[in-house]
Amino acid sequence: MPILCGQAAAGVLAPSIGGQVREAGTLQDAARMVEEDPAETLVVIGPDAPIGDALAFASTLRLHRPAVGVILARDQVDVALLTHALRAGVREVVPADDPMALAAACQRSGEVSRRLIGAAGPDAPAPPGRDGQVVTVFAAKGGCGKTTFAINLGVALARDAGLRVCVVDLDLAFGDVAISVQLEPARTVVDALPMAGHLDRTGASSLLTRYRPNLDVLLAPVTPGDAEKIPPSLVTELLGVLRGLFDYVIVDTPAQFSEHVLTAMDASAHHVLLTTPDVPALKNLRITLDMLDLLSYPRQIRSVVLNRADSKVGLGLDDVERVVRWPVAAHIPSSRDVPVSVNRGEPLALSHPGHPVSQAIGKFARLRLTAAGDPAAVSRSRGRARGRRRMA
Ligand SMILES: Nc1ncnc2c1ncn2[C@@H]1O[C@H](COP(=O)(O)OP(=O)(O)OP(=O)(O)O)[C@@H](O)[C@H]1O
Ligand SMILES: [Mg+2]
Numbered sequence: 001m002p003i004l005c006g007q008a009a010a011g012v013l014a015p016s017i018g019g020q021v022r023e024a025g026t027l028q029d030a031a032r033m034v035e036e037d038p039a040e041t042l043v044v045i046g047p048d049a050p051i052g053d054a055l056a057f058a059s060t061l062r063l064h065r066p067a068v069g070v071i072l073a074r075d076q077v078d079v080a081l082l083t084h085a086l087r088a089g090v091r092e093v094v095p096a097d098d099p100m101a102l103a104a105a106c107q108r109s110g111e112v113s114r115r116l117i118g119a120a121g122p123d124a125p126a127p128p129g130r131d132g133q134v135v136t137v138f139a140a141k142g143g144c145g146k147t148t149f150a151i152n153l154g155v156a157l158a159r160d161a162g163l164r165v166c167v168v169d170l171d172l173a174f175g176d177v178a179i180s181v182q183l184e185p186a187r188t189v190v191d192a193l194p195m196a197g198h199l200d201r202t203g204a205s206s207l208l209t210r211y212r213p214n215l216d217v218l219l220a221p222v223t224p225g226d227a228e229k230i231p232p233s234l235v236t237e238l239l240g241v242l243r244g245l246f247d248y249v250i251v252d253t254p255a256q257f258s259e260h261v262l263t264a265m266d267a268s269a270h271h272v273l274l275t276t277p278d279v280p281a282l283k284n285l286r287i288t289l290d291m292l293d294l295l296s297y298p299r300q301i302r303s304v305v306l307n308r309a310d311s312k313v314g315l316g317l318d319d320v321e322r323v324v325r326w327p328v329a330a331h332i333p334s335s336r337d338v339p340v341s342v343n344r345g346e347p348l349a350l351s352h353p354g355h356p357v358s359q360a361i362g363k364f365a366r367l368r369l370t371a372a373g374d375p376a377a378v379s380r381s382r383g384r385a386r387g388r389r390r391m392a
Contacts, residue, residue, distance in 0.1 A: 001210075002106070005030040006046025013073055016099040017044055017106050027057045034061065034068060036213055038164070039205030039245055041068055041113035042106060047075045047096040055088035062089030067116040069109030073102060114202055132164075132243035135250050135369065136264045139274040140284035142255035145307035146274055147176055148338055148347075149361065150252035153272075155349040156362040158215040161370050163247035166208065168218045170235065170264055171254040172227035175220025182345035183209050183217060189230055189238070190221040196234045204241040212350070218242070232263040239267040248369070257291065265292075270301050270369065275324070276308045277315045282323045289326055302326075303368050308334035330364040332357055 002017050005024040014021045024030035027049055034040050043061070045054045051074075058070040072085055073096040085093045091112065092105035137150045147169075154167040169175035169189075178185045187207050195203040208216040218238070221227055242249045251264045265271060271292065275285040285304065292302065306320055309331035321328055333356045341348040349358040 001040075002042040002044060003030050003033050003040065004044050004046065006048045012099060013044060013046060013096070013102060016102040017042070018103065027053050031057065031060075034065060037205075039201055039208075040065075041202055042071070042109055043068060044071045044073060044102070044106070046073055051081070051084075055084060055090070058085070058090045059088040067113045069113055071102070071105050071109055114200070132246045132249050133269040133369070134239050134243060134264065134267045135248060135270040135272060136253060136261070136268040137250065137272045137274065138253045138261060138265070138288070139255060139281070140257065140288045141275075141281045144255075144274040144276050144281055145332070145338075146255075147171070147180055147252050148342065149272070149274055149305065149307065149332070150250050151177060151180055152347045152349040152358065152361045153365055154215055154217075154248075154250050155212070155347050156358070156365045157248050157250075157369070158212060159349075159353075160362055161365065162214065163370070164214050164245070165248045165250065166216045166218060166242050166246040167211075168239070168242070168249060168251045168264075169220035170251050170260055172220050172230055172260065174254065175252070177217055177252055178209075178219045178222075180342050180345065181211055181217070181347060183211060183219065185209070185219045185222050188219045188221045188226075189234075190223070190226045192234055192238055193229060196231070196237065199234075199237045199241050201241055201245055204238060204245065207238075216246075230260070232259045235260050235263045236267060239264060243267075257288075262295070265297060268301070270303065271297065273302060273304050274307050275304065275320070277306060277311060277320055278313070279315075279323075282315070282320060285326075286324050289324065303329040303364070305330045305332065305364065307332045310334055329368055330360060332360045 001020050001022050003024050004014055004017060004021045005027055022033060024033055030043055034043065054072060061068050061070055069091040070089065072090050072093045074081060074093060075096050077093050077095055082093055091109045094101040094105050137146050139146050150167055154165045157163050158165040167177060169177035172189065187209060191207050192199060208218055211217050239249060253261045253264065273285060273288055275281045304324065304326050306328045311334040317328060335357050337348060337355060338357055341351060348355050349361060352358055
């Protein structure tokens with residue numbers, strides 16, 4: 001989403017930039033916003049920014065983020081200003097009182113950015129520092145806590161580890177990530193349809209909804225019937241592009257082995273399989289483990305997580321491991337604070353980072369995802385796009 005820097009004339013300039021705009025009070029704020037958002041492609045600097053600072057800002061960006069266009073809106077435009085501006089790498093200088101000129105400049109700049117980014121292509125290697133891991137969170141029985149876990153894991157990774165994280169709501173028909181964190185689903189997966197087959201990073205970024213610093217969400221469609229329009233190939237494409245933008249892409253799933261879920265698993269470096277300590281959930285987990293074996297997904301990338309581990313009605317840890325014949329990698333305690341936090345629309349990891357549930361999810365993130373030398377890391381590169389193809 002374009003950044004508009006400066007207060008003066010913001011009301012006049014913002015509508016000309018098109019779509020939604022993020023306002024930055026100062027150039028320092030704008031620099032921070034660009035830094036935090038690798039998909040950003042446009043900064044418009046209003047007339048109140050000191051010209052020397054604006055030019056220094058542009059020349060720094062030109063070196064470090066050449067795909068980001070800088071447009072200067074000034075009260076007066078003369079030849080000397082144009083010369084200095086172009087030398088500094090400013091894409092265009094427009095009169096602050098000419099909304100049409102600004103709109104046209106923004107469009108041209110967008111085209112340049114798209115070409116610069118598109119030259120790399122969606123399958124191009126991720127820029128330095130971004131070769132993201134896709135983590136699919138799955139349970140074949142509904143209500144095991146997938147959505148709760150996925151969101152809190154995203155919060156923990158983005159905050160504790162300072163990583164760029166995207167949570168993808170792949171529960172296409174009944175996704176509830178948006179409602180769980182009180183986000184307005186203005187853009188959803190369904191908006192990717194026109195880009196299918198040529199989705200690039202700019203296009204993928206335009207689908208995202210910012211939730212917290214470092215944490216974006218790709219929301220599920222809201223209109224009934226939209227879910228069926230999404231082909232599994234689009235999921236592959238989306239996850240491939242998002243990996244280039246984020247350190248971790250956490251995929252929340254529906255409670256069935258749909259083609260979309262298997263597609264996400266193909267793209268994943270980690271499979272997190274959730275269960276609760278009750279017989280139906282454990283039976284479904286056992287079937288899931290057999291199914292993943294049958295499809296030849298590597299076992300090393302699997303983590304079984306026992307949610308509501310200490311619930312009094314449930315089975316003990318030993319019973320769980322005996323029934324599913326798989327070690328439990330993490331236990332998340334049961335707490336009424338979890339549904340309370342969902343109803344409030346604020347993940348527990350955000351409102352209460354010290355809560356035992358938040359701590360358990362944070363510990364899982366550290367031990368299984370971010371720790372150097374974790375067992376799953378060994379097979380990450382081999383972990384993608386494997387088994388089903390071999391079986392086909
Ligand atoms: N550790 C926990 N302690 C107490 N309640 C929990 C815990 N984890 C999840 N819940 C509650 O269980 C319910 C189901 O959780 P959630 O929606 O995350 O599950 P899900 O697997 O995504 O469900 P669905 O299959 O419907 O998508 C919610 O009311 C949630 O608040
Ligand atoms: Mg869910």
